[in-house]
Amino acid sequence: MTAFILRRSLQSIIVLLVMSLIVFVGVNLVGDPVDMLINPEADQLEIERVIRDLGLDRPVAEQYWYFMVNAFQGDLGRSFVFGEPALKLIIQRMPATMELALFSLLIAISFGIPLGVYAGLKPHSKISRTIMAGSILGFSMPTFWVGIILIMFFSVHLGWLPSTGRGDVATYFGITSSIFTLDGLSHIFLPAFNLALFKLSSVIRLARAGTREVILQDYIKFARAKGLSETKIIRVHLLKNIMIPIVTVIGLEFGSLIAFSTVTETVFAWPGMGKLIIDAIYNLDRPIVVAYLMIIVLIFVTLNLIVDILYSVLDPRVRIKGVS
Amino acid sequence: MDPILQIKDLQTHFFTKAGVLKAVDGVSLEIKSGEIVGLVGESGSGKSITGFSIMGLVDAPGQIVGGQILFKGQDLAKLSPAEMQAYRGNRIAMIFQDPMMTLNPVLRIETQMVETILSHDSSVSKVDAHARARDALGLVGISSPDERLRAYPHQFSGGMRQRVSIAIAMLNRPDLIIADEPTTALDVTIQGQVIHEMQRLCQETKTALLWITHDLAVVAGIAERICVMYAGRVVEQGANANIIAAPMHPYTKGLLGSVPGQNRRGQPLQQIEGMVPSMMNLPKGCAFQNRCNLVSDICTSTNPDATSTKDGRLVRCHNIAAGDRA
Numbered sequence: 001m002t003a004f005i006l007r008r009s010l011q012s013i014i015v016l017l018v019m020s021l022i023v024f025v026g027v028n029l030v031g032d033p034v035d036m037l038i039n040p041e042a043d044q045l046e047i048e049r050v051i052r053d054l055g056l057d058r059p060v061a062e063q064y065w066y067f068m069v070n071a072f073q074g075d076l077g078r079s080f081v082f083g084e085p086a087l088k089l090i091i092q093r094m095p096a097t098m099e100l101a102l103f104s105l106l107i108a109i110s111f112g113i114p115l116g117v118y119a120g121l122k123p124h125s126k127i128s129r130t131i132m133a134g135s136i137l138g139f140s141m142p143t144f145w146v147g148i149i150l151i152m153f154f155s156v157h158l159g160w161l162p163s164t165g166r167g168d169v170a171t172y173f174g175i176t177s178s179i180f181t182l183d184g185l186s187h188i189f190l191p192a193f194n195l196a197l198f199k200l201s202s203v204i205r206l207a208r209a210g211t212r213e214v215i216l217q218d219y220i221k222f223a224r225a226k227g228l229s230e231t232k233i234i235r236v237h238l239l240k241n242i243m244i245p246i247v248t249v250i251g252l253e254f255g256s257l258i259a260f261s262t263v264t265e266t267v268f269a270w271p272g273m274g275k276l277i278i279d280a281i282y283n284l285d286r287p288i289v290v291a292y293l294m295i296i297v298l299i300f301v302t303l304n305l306i307v308d309i310l311y312s313v314l315d316p317r318v319r320i321k322g323v324s
Numbered sequence: 325m326d327p328i329l330q331i332k333d334l335q336t337h338f339f340t341k342a343g344v345l346k347a348v349d350g351v352s353l354e355i356k357s358g359e360i361v362g363l364v365g366e367s368g369s370g371k372s373i374t375g376f377s378i379m380g381l382v383d384a385p386g387q388i389v390g391g392q393i394l395f396k397g398q399d400l401a402k403l404s405p406a407e408m409q410a411y412r413g414n415r416i417a418m419i420f421q422d423p424m425m426t427l428n429p430v431l432r433i434e435t436q437m438v439e440t441i442l443s444h445d446s447s448v449s450k451v452d453a454h455a456r457a458r459d460a461l462g463l464v465g466i467s468s469p470d471e472r473l474r475a476y477p478h479q480f481s482g483g484m485r486q487r488v489s490i491a492i493a494m495l496n497r498p499d500l501i502i503a504d505e506p507t508t509a510l511d512v513t514i515q516g517q518v519i520h521e522m523q524r525l526c527q528e529t530k531t532a533l534l535w536i537t538h539d540l541a542v543v544a545g546i547a548e549r550i551c552v553m554y555a556g557r558v559v560e561q562g563a564n565a566n567i568i569a570a571p572m573h574p575y576t577k578g579l580l581g582s583v584p585g586q587n588r589r590g591q592p593l594q595q596i597e598g599m600v601p602s603m604m605n606l607p608k609g610c611a612f613q614n615r616c617n618l619v620s621d622i623c624t625s626t627n628p629d630a631t632s633t634k635d636g637r638l639v640r641c642h643n644i645a646a647g648d649r650a
Contacts, residue, residue, distance in 0.1 A: 218420055218425035219426055225381060225413060226413035226440040229409065237428050241430055317478050
């Protein structure tokens with residue numbers, strides 16, 4: 001197991017290195033940040049001073065070299081706009097995005113699995129058909145549009161839930177989050193539901209497909225022949241088998257939940273990383289874009305590793321050799 | 325001895341879009357306490373559905389539409405699902421054909437055994453249930469059962485897995501075990517071991533056994549009585565020795581004739597000509613008419629009733645010699 005984790009970590013570092021190169025070169029190819037940053041009335045001398053200060057007069061290779069040297073010391077550059085370390089800015093915004101992503105994931109799992117299992121057990125009932133039709137809608141409607149509709153309906157028309165911001169936050173166990181206050185919860189619900197909709201649909205479909213496959217297996221019939229109750233068969237024998245693909249997909253897509261929260265965060269003005277990166281792209285704030293992408297890659301790589309480990313916990317057949 | 329299981333005129337039909345399929349159509353059979361009965365037939369003869377009907381595990385669109393399944397005098401066909409659940413795995417257990425598929429791949433053997441005990445008697449402590457599971461594994465000849473309890477199904481060979489299923493079936497000391505082709509998926513050498521093991525266990529624990537198989541040779545070795553099924557009906561039933569020595573129904577004769585034997589070395593194997601008729605539209609009269617060499621006018625017009633014979637058999641055939649009839 002240790003050897004497996006070590007080998008995977010090494011692979012992850014290579015992925016990070018390759019990614020940093022692509023990101024750095026890519027970002028340097030688009031636009032000139034100086035135009036955005038400088039006062040239009042500044043003279044040539046001042047422009048040159050800014051360019052020199054930002055290190056933009058050096059060749060790209062040299063800039064990359066300095067970026068890497070600094071990155072190994074935990075410095076991913078300084079924001080052109082805010083003048084603060086990019087990493088610090090991103091980490092400040094990270095809890096808001098994380099709580100949004102986790103809350104969405106919670107919605108997707110806690111509604112998706114029961115609905116999917118139900119639809120799998122009774123594939124011909126009206127309720128199941130409604131669930132499946134709903135999941136197709138969840139898949140196909142664009143996130144930004146659903147977000148706007150949610151705001152229109154729940155905030156503007158009914159006035160039940162607030163449409164922007166994070167609301168009150170409270171700190172427990174060193175974690176500051178809006179899910180600890182009632183006001184915060186009312187703020188997080190709409191954006192989290194918006195973000196969860198796509199995941200919810202895929203969890204429903206996975207749970208349904210898994211249920212329909214597993215319920216026909218001989219071991220389910222054998223469990224019935226042993227005299228187990230139907231509830232127990234579903235909770236133990238069925239659920240543990242259908243969780244394998246669900247965990248894989250949820251784990252791998254948690255990264256995309258964080259990465260794609262940009263749309264939801266923009267629609268609901270949620271003060272997370274997604275909002276920061278969109279602003280940074282508009283302002284050509286290169287260090288933030290690079291740092292953000294590096295962090296996202298790191299999250300993806302870590303999630304992959306966690307999924308692989310979790311997978312072997314769930315399915316004894318793929319348990320890594322050497323552990324018994 | 326009183327019969328522990330008495331099936332009277334059981335009818336299990338499948339209601340499909342194409343029509344009603346009478347998978348089991350008037351099956352009657354008896355199993356006495358501690359007796360081994362062989363239920364023999366081709367694929368689709370309704371033998372497995374008979375087994376599942378006893379267990380109350382016929383899948384939709386199948387349904388028991390008539391007859392009685394008397395287990396110690398209680399009609400199982402009339403029980404509610406919850407009442408039936410209390411019998412399953414407790415008083416009546418079942419072993420399936422493919423040991424690779426019957427154990428849940430993601431649960432430890434221990435979990436799968438202990439839940440069988442606890443779901444029928446929640447007063448048993450975890451420690452006692454564990455001990456009983458371990459003893460049951462030992463009983464079916466699995467070495468170092470303590471260690472094997474913690475293993476997962478994929479760590480066992482096919483024969484071992486079937487032993488585990490047998491151990492699970494035996495856990496609650498049932499009165500009757502229905503074994504649905506338990507050795508078909510196994511190697512011939514393992515097959516012999518498992519058959520022997522089952523026979524020994526049933527004798528020791530006085531458990532009755534309904535052994536469902538398509539292989540007449542298997543039941544000839546262990547069963548006290550044999551029932552031969554064809555197209556949803558029992559065509560011949562009686563004592564093992566009588567049937568093997570002198571089959572009366574043409575179908576049983578055909579089945580016996582197609583078993584390879586040592587004294588027929590070098591000669592082509594006999595086979596029953598023709599095909600099993602479609603269960604969706606059985607011919608009028610006897611279902612075996614299109615493959616029978618004794619077929620006459622009465623066979624194509626009237627379905628034969630079960631005729632008792634002098635040696636205590638029941639045979640569904642018009643052509644039983646008058647001297648054999650009881």
